[in-house]
Amino acid sequence: MRVCLLASGSRGNATLIESDGCHLLIDAGLSAREIDRRLREIGLSADDLDALLVTHEHHDHVSGIGPLARRHKIPVYIVPETAAAISRLGSIADIRYITAGQRFTHAGLEISSFSTTHDAVDPIGFTIDSREGRIGYATDLGLSTRLVVDRLEGSRILVLESNHDEQMLLDGPYPWHLKQRIQGRHGHLSNRSAAELLQRLAWDGLEAVFLAHLSEENNHPELAQQEIARMFATCPGCTPQIFLGQQASISHSFCARGPESGSEESTDVC
Ligand SMILES: [Zn+2]
Ligand SMILES: [Zn+2]
Numbered sequence: 001m002r003v004c005l006l007a008s009g010s011r012g013n014a015t016l017i018e019s020d021g022c023h024l025l026i027d028a029g030l031s032a033r034e035i036d037r038r039l040r041e042i043g044l045s046a047d048d049l050d051a052l053l054v055t056h057e058h059h060d061h062v063s064g065i066g067p068l069a070r071r072h073k074i075p076v077y078i079v080p081e082t083a084a085a086i087s088r089l090g091s092i093a094d095i096r097y098i099t100a101g102q103r104f105t106h107a108g109l110e111i112s113s114f115s116t117t118h119d120a121v122d123p124i125g126f127t128i129d130s131r132e133g134r135i136g137y138a139t140d141l142g143l144s145t146r147l148v149v150d151r152l153e154g155s156r157i158l159v160l161e162s163n164h165d166e167q168m169l170l171d172g173p174y175p176w177h178l179k180q181r182i183q184g185r186h187g188h189l190s191n192r193s194a195a196e197l198l199q200r201l202a203w204d205g206l207e208a209v210f211l212a213h214l215s216e217e218n219n220h221p222e223l224a225q226q227e228i229a230r231m232f233a234t235c236p237g238c239t240p241q242i243f244l245g246q247q248a249s250i251s252h253s254f255c256a257r258g259p260e261s262g263s264e265e266s267t268d269v270c
Contacts, residue, residue: 001018001019001020001130001132001133001135001156001157001255001256001257002016002017002018002042002253002254002255002256003015003016003017003018003135003157003159003208003210003253003254004016004042004250004251004252004253004254005159005210005212005243005245005246005250005251006025006030006035006038006039006250006251007029007030007034007038007245007246007247007248007250008139008210008212008213008214008245008246008247008251009060009213009214009215009216009245009246009247010060010213010215010216010247011029011060011247012029012030012060012063012247013027013029013060013061013139013212013213014026014027014028014029014030014035014038014064015027015137015159015210015212016039016042016044017128017135017137019109019128019130019132019135020107020108020109020130020131020132021107022050022051022106022107022108022109022130023044023048023049023050024049024050024051024052024053024106024109024111024128025049025051025052025053025068025074026052026053026054026055026126026137026159027053027054027055027061027062027065028052028054028061028062028063028064028065028068029059029060029061029062029063029064030063030064031063031064031067032046032064032067032068032071032072034064035064035068038250041250042250042253046068046071046072046074047072049068049072049074050074050075050106050107051074051075051076051077051106051107052065052068052069052074052075052076052077053076053077053078053111053126054076054077054078054079054082054083055116055123055124055125055126055137055139055140056082056118056120056121056122056123056124056140057082057083057085057086057120057121058120058140061140062086062089065078065086065089065092066086066088066089066090066092067090069092069093069094069095070090070091070092070093073093073094074094075094075095075096075106076092076094076095076096077096077098077104077106077111078095078096078097078098079097079098079099079100079113079121079122079124080097081121081122082120082121082122082123083095083097084121085120085121098113099113100113100114100115100122100124101113101114101115108130109128109129109130110128110129110130111126111127111128111129112126112127112129112151113125113126114126114127114147114148114151115147116138116140116141116145116148117141117142117143117145117185117186118140118141118142118186118187118188119142119181119186119187120140123140123141125137125138125139125141125148125151125152127151127152127155132156132256133155133156133157133205133256134154134155134156134157135155135156135157135158135159136151136152136155136157136158136159136160136201137158137159138152138159138160138161139159139160139161139212139213140161140188140213141161141188141189142184142185142186142187142188142189143185143193144189144193144196144197144200148197149197149200149201152201153201153203154203154205155201155206156205156206156207156208156256157206157207157208157209157210157254157256158198158201158206158208158209158210158240159210159212159245160189160194160197160198160209160210160211160212161188161189161194161211161212161213162189162190162191162194162195162211162212162213162214162219162224162227162228163182163188163189163190163191163194163213163214163215163218163219164182164183164188164190164191164214164215164218164219165190165191165218165219165220165223165224166183166190166191166192168217168218168219168220168223169182169183169190169215169218172217172218173217174217174218182215182218188213188215191219191223191224191227191228192227194211194224194227194228195227195228195230195231196231198228198231198232199231199234199235202231202232202235202238203238204237204238206238206240207240207241207254207256208240208241208242208243208254208256209228209240209241209242209243210243210244210245210251210254211224211225211228211242211243211244211245212245213245214244214245214246216247221244224244225242225244228242229242241254
């Protein structure tokens with residue numbers, strides 16, 4: 001089991017998920033070539049990807065989907081309205097349409113999608129379940145709804161948005177309408193909202209939390225990390241490793257062995 005954020009932020013997102021020997025990529029907001037290059041940094045390549053999952057149509061999540069799928073013959077799971085909203089998706093030989101809330105299997109993995117509140121046509125998050133446990137993924141959401149909490153509960157690894165510091169956003173250079181959009185119900189989660197969501201998801205089986213989609217203008221990695229660490233200090237028995245997504249380079253990887261080989265964990269070298 002392995003998770004690595006190949007890129008995270010408003011200029012491109014892509015997350016590698018490996019579970020039970022299957023390699024998924026959630027979103028591809030970098031060029032196909034750059035995704036392949038970053039995968040090679042962790043000993044993989046785009047040819048190793050078994051499927052692409054798409055959360056929503058914003059450019060920072062989909063710019064590499066078409067070329068990656070065509071060049072490396074990878075199936076793409078996507079909501080039809082999302083596919084229609086991507087202006088330059090191009091033709092994809094193996095496109096598998098899903099709906100928000102649908103459960104499906106791919107190479108033995110049980111994958112569920114769930115609706116998120118964000119200013120896209122039909123945005124979704126994912127959970128991926130295997131013998132090795134649950135991985136939960138939710139970025140680009142304005143609110144942590146009851147549905148989001150229900151679906152992400154029991155995750156062994158979580159990838160969650162921690163987009164902005166509320167004060168930095170208010171004091172920052174963005175025009176007022178953009179500040180309103182980001183902090184609105186269909187915008188992005190602040191560090192504080194991410195901490196509140198994590199508090200509801202904390203349990204003793206939570207081993208790793210990836211903080212994703214950090215704003216370069218309205219956040220500092222240290223602020224996000226401090227907010228989350230403060231919250232976990234109030235949750236005895238829940239001591240996950242915290243990882244930070246970055247825009248310009250890959251994150252550290254979280255790796256864990258399968259249930260039959262014990263729970264030894266490592267970071268980076270998998
Ligand atoms: Zn985004
Ligand atoms: Zn978005």
